Amino acid sequence: MPKAPNPLIDDGDRRGVLSAVARAVHRSRLRHPPPGPDRPAQLLALAAVVADAVGEQLTADRVVAACGDPGPVPGEVARTAARQAVQYLHIATRLRDLAADGDVALLRERALRLVLYHQWMLRQSANFAFTSHPDARTEQARLRINGLGAPGDRLRELYQEVRATAGRADRPEAGA
Incomplete structure (x- = not known):
């Protein structure tokens, strides 16, 4: 049985409501988002997150x-x-x-790659240590694992670099 039309809303009203909704959605897409944080704020935020990653390194290592x-x-x-x-x-x-x-995005990407390496290394080492099918090759590989290694050093160096860059960006330049 076909559905009876609602006598309170005629087709003209429906089209008007749909047009108003479509216009509102279209206008909301045209609005520009508010400007993001400035470079010093971006660097300070990045330094805080990288500091947390470095803080987790001792346990991870x-x-x-x-x-x-x-x-x-x-x-x-x-x-x-x-x-x-x-x-x-x-x-x-x-x-x-x-x-x-800009350059903050490049620093963020370097940090992200190093953090993902740390996560991957934790998973892989646990996979080697707790394998369900141990064999001689797996055991040899497992015994060569001795920590996070050079990527851990690079993450700490990156933290120092970001912190120093944030300190320079936060200070007004002389003569400016």
Whole structure:
């Protein structure tokens, strides 16, 4: 049975309402978003997130190294590795969400790559340490794991660079 039209709303009113909605949606797309934070604010925000990533490194490095220790690896190492991987996932999300332009965007991308490496290394070391099909090759690879290595150093160096750049950007230049 066909649906009876609503006698309170005729087709002309429907078209008018739809046109008004379409115009409102179109106008909202034309509005320009508010300007993002200025360069010093972007650098300070980036420095704060990278500082958190560096702050997580000691635990992450210890967990990765523990995955490469000879003999059975305690189950607590797997739990800590999982927690640290989640921490780095949250930090990566925060980095992606940061507003960044120009050279700040390049610094943010470097930081993101290093943070994602840390997350990947935590997962891979735990996979080696807690494999369900151990074999000689896997064990040899596992025993070579000894920490985050050079990418950990690069993240700390990047933090120092971002902090120094933020300090310079925050100070007004002499003679300006």
